[in-house]
Amino acid sequence: MSRRHSVNRPPTPDRDGAERVKEPTLIDIVNIKLTESGEKERLMELVRERLVECGWKDEMRSLCRAFVKNNGRDNVTVDDLVRAITPKGRASIPDSVKAELLQKIRTFLVSVAH
Amino acid sequence: MSLPKVDDIHTNSELISEVFNQLLDSIIVDVASECHRITKLGLDRNLDEEEEELRLFAEARARSSDPSHSGESNSKYVVDMFGQTHPPIASEIFNCMNCGRSIMAGRFAPHLEKCMGKGRKARQKSTRAAQNQNSKGSTVSNRLSNGGSANAGHEYSNGTYEEA
Numbered sequence: 001m002s003r004r005h006s007v008n009r010p011p012t013p014d015r016d017g018a019e020r021v022k023e024p025t026l027i028d029i030v031n032i033k034l035t036e037s038g039e040k041e042r043l044m045e046l047v048r049e050r051l052v053e054c055g056w057k058d059e060m061r062s063l064c065r066a067f068v069k070n071n072g073r074d075n076v077t078v079d080d081l082v083r084a085i086t087p088k089g090r091a092s093i094p095d096s097v098k099a100e101l102l103q104k105i106r107t108f109l110v111s112v113a114h
Numbered sequence: 115m116s117l118p119k120v121d122d123i124h125t126n127s128e129l130i131s132e133v134f135n136q137l138l139d140s141i142i143v144d145v146a147s148e149c150h151r152i153t154k155l156g157l158d159r160n161l162d163e164e165e166e167e168l169r170l171f172a173e174a175r176a177r178s179s180d181p182s183h184s185g186e187s188n189s190k191y192v193v194d195m196f197g198q199t200h201p202p203i204a205s206e207i208f209n210c211m212n213c214g215r216s217i218m219a220g221r222f223a224p225h226l227e228k229c230m231g232k233g234r235k236a237r238q239k240s241t242r243a244a245q246n247q248n249s250k251g252s253t254v255s256n257r258l259s260n261g262g263s264a265n266a267g268h269e270y271s272n273g274t275y276e277e278a
Binding site: 027029034040043047048051055062064073076077081082084085086093098101102106109 | 129137146149161
């Protein structure tokens with residue numbers, strides 16, 4: 001009797017029950033290339049500098065201080081602060097800074113695609 | 115932090131945006147972490163006092179430059195950090211180095227204008243002569259220059275000026 005394979009059978013889990021390792025995604029590959037080439041660090045420095053210049057960092061810091069004032073110094077965690085400033089932080093990036101960054105990322109992608 | 119839905123990233127521009135967002139998130143975490151540290155270590159004690167001082171200073175300045183006050187009135191007395199006040203118009207008197215007259219410091223700039231060239235009486239002779247040469251029509255220029263300056267010399271009809 002020939003064995004019939006079950007068509008919809010889920011993949012066999014590893015012996016120790018761990019999940020299968022996923023293939024690296026496109027974004028993972030890009031991140032690895034960014035880090036290996038040093039471009040990620042350069043971009044981070046650039047963004048930090050621009051955001052300090054335009055006062056974005058000061059805005060975020062005053063948001064954090066306000067949050068601490070309202071919630072008490074001892075109750076605040078890093079996650080709390082991150083959650084508190086992320087919406088405003090993402091929204092208040094100046095367009096020029098964003099454009100500059102996107103351009104640099106695009107250039108990098110083009111250069112590694114070859 | 116929200117992770118990207120990796121199945122959604124197909125196009126280049128989505129990829130670029132995703133890289134940008136991840137960079138931004140990292141920086142936001144950095145800032146939050148820094149503020150958290152400052153808060154927990156109590157290093158922000160002085161910050162509140164500095165902010166208070168800045169605010170008081172800004173208020174004092176706003177009060178002194180209130181548009182409801184007239185320009186040169188006494189309302190512009192702002193107290194500086196030594197407790198001194200200064201009148202709005204500088205009142206020290208000194209001698210003008212051009213003409214030698216005693217002038218009030220607050221009126222020095224307008225005085226210099228008249229003293230050094232803007233006023234008609236102060237124009238130098240050579241400038242006057244050049245203007246006479248350049249003006250059109252002899253009689254018209256004669257009349258103009260006669261009205262504007264004390265001519266010591268004769269003026270010829272063709273407009274040239276000659277000292278006697």
